[in-house]
Amino acid sequence: MRARENGVRLTPVRRRTLEILLEAHGALGAYDVLERLSAEGYGTQPPVAYRALNFLVENGFAHRIQRLNAFTACVHPARDHRAAFLICARCNSVTEACADSFTQAMIEAASAVGFQLERSTIEAVGLCSACAGKPA
Amino acid sequence: MRARENGVRLTPVRRRTLEILLEAHGALGAYDVLERLSAEGYGTQPPVAYRALNFLVENGFAHRIQRLNAFTACVHPARDHRAAFLICARCNSVTEACADSFTQAMIEAASAVGFQLERSTIEAVGLCSACAGKPA
DNA sequence: TGTTGACTGTTATGATATAACGTTAGATAG
DNA sequence: CTATCTAACGTTATATCATAACAGTCAACA
Ligand SMILES: [Zn+2]
Ligand SMILES: [Zn+2]
Ligand SMILES: [Zn+2]
Ligand SMILES: [Zn+2]
Numbered sequence: 001m002r003a004r005e006n007g008v009r010l011t012p013v014r015r016r017t018l019e020i021l022l023e024a025h026g027a028l029g030a031y032d033v034l035e036r037l038s039a040e041g042y043g044t045q046p047p048v049a050y051r052a053l054n055f056l057v058e059n060g061f062a063h064r065i066q067r068l069n070a071f072t073a074c075v076h077p078a079r080d081h082r083a084a085f086l087i088c089a090r091c092n093s094v095t096e097a098c099a100d101s102f103t104q105a106m107i108e109a110a111s112a113v114g115f116q117l118e119r120s121t122i123e124a125v126g127l128c129s130a131c132a133g134k135p136a
Numbered sequence: 137m138r139a140r141e142n143g144v145r146l147t148p149v150r151r152r153t154l155e156i157l158l159e160a161h162g163a164l165g166a167y168d169v170l171e172r173l174s175a176e177g178y179g180t181q182p183p184v185a186y187r188a189l190n191f192l193v194e195n196g197f198a199h200r201i202q203r204l205n206a207f208t209a210c211v212h213p214a215r216d217h218r219a220a221f222l223i224c225a226r227c228n229s230v231t232e233a234c235a236d237s238f239t240q241a242m243i244e245a246a247s248a249v250g251f252q253l254e255r256s257t258i259e260a261v262g263l264c265s266a267c268a269g270k271p272a
Numbered sequence: 273t274g275t276t277g278a279c280t281g282t283t284a285t286g287a288t289a290t291a292a293c294g295t296t297a298g299a300t301a302g
Numbered sequence: 303c304t305a306t307c308t309a310a311c312g313t314t315a316t317a318t319c320a321t322a323a324c325a326g327t328c329a330a331c332a
Contacts, residue, residue, distance in 0.1 A: 009278080009279085011278095011279070011280085013279090013280075014279095029318085029319080030319070030320075031318075031319075042280090042281090043280065043281050043282080044281085044282090045281070045282060045283080046319085046320065046321080047280090047281080047282085047320085047321070047322090048280075048281070048282095050319095050320065050321075051279085051280080066202040066203055066257075066259070067202055067257060069288095069318080069319060069320095084242070086246060086249075086251045086253070088251075089254065095249075095251070097245070097246075097249070102238060102241070102242065105238070106220070106238065106258075106260060109233075110222060110233075110260060110262065113222075113231075113233070113265075114264070114265030114268070115222045115224075115231070115260075115262055115263070115264055115265060115268075116262045116263040116268045117222070117260050117261075117262040118225065118260075118261055118262040118263070119260070119261050119262075120258065120259065120260035120261070121202070121203060121257070121258070121259045121260070121261075122242075122256065122257070122258050123202070123256065123257045124242060124246060124251075124253050124254075124255070124256035124257070125253075125254055125255050125256070125257075126246065126251055126252045126253040126254040126255075127251070127252040127254070128250070128251055129249075129250030129251065132250070132251075132252045145309080145310085147309095147310070147311090149310085149311075150310095165287085165288080166288070166289080167287075167288075178311090178312090179311065179312050179313080180312085180313085181312070181313060181314080182288080182289065182290080183289090183290075183291090183311090183312080183313085184311075184312070184313095186288095186289065186290075187310085187311080191310095205287080205288060205289095205319095
């Protein structure tokens with residue numbers, strides 16, 4: 001199979017991994033993904049999940065959430081974008097927000113101190129609108 | 137010993153842990169810290185390091201760098217502040233920068249979508265001024 | 273048709289982090 | 303001055319996250 005456009009091959013494991021992320025609401029750990037993959041007849045060992053997830057991240061189909069050691073499907077995979085993530089401390093939901101303007105400002109601020117910024121991670125923890133309404 | 141001000145007790149392990157972070161240039165992993173602590177007669181097991189490090193982070197003496205699974209001493213521990221970290225992809229140095237204005241803007245942007253932001257993590261990867269000058 | 277390279281799978285191991293429990297020593301109430 | 307309490311410390315054991323290294327498969331293609 002000739003690579004789609006820029007050499008991207010969305011093979012069965014990779015596609016299924018992406019679907020698993022899409023089906024999940026919020027982020028999934030690599031071992032959660034692995035559990036599902038292996039239940040469906042794919043490989044049973046960690047590298048299977050990590051390779052597929054890393055592929056998705058590198059090709060803009062998913063993002064890694066550092067704070068949660070987890071992965072989440074990108075909500076607008078086609079476009080080049082910088083994302084920020086709003087992580088609910090109560091229900092663990094993860095919402096992807098556009099951070100293009102913040103990132104641009106950060107690139108400029110960083111360059112003022114001589115730092116040549118390549119990519120940034122913005123992860124915020126707080127309460128989602130659903131949880132903020134509820135009592136403690 | 138009556139707690140300093142707000143109940144903070146900088147015990148020997150904790151103080152030494154902070155010194156170790158200060159002596160290091162850049163961030164240290166918990167096991168790096170543990171190695172030094174145990175060589176000096178403190179406990180030899182992971183919880184010793186993790187407890188001291190978590191204490192320092194919770195009390196504003198240090199920050200955790202998610203991307204590196206590492207810790208770094210705060211450069212201005214006295215003041216309440218939001219930090220951003222500039223991580224050099226080449227030499228792994230970590231520079232703490234003030235992110236108060238970014239954070240404020242993010243709080244407002246988040247609240248516009250109903251998210252009540254509590255704390256955020258901003259970590260940027262790129263080239264420090266020293267490394268940007270050098271060739272590949 | 274033989275070689276190549278991307279992909280998938282495996283075993284084994286490494287790296288990071290916490291649960292649970294016993295001990296110690298300073299603070300405080302009686 | 304005791305008895306009691308509690309924060310902090312240390313340990314063992316285990317959980318969780320991640321990668322190195324290598325073998326088999328298969329389509330592309332010279
Ligand atoms: Zn995205
Ligand atoms: Zn929530
Ligand atoms: Zn700081
Ligand atoms: Zn550098």
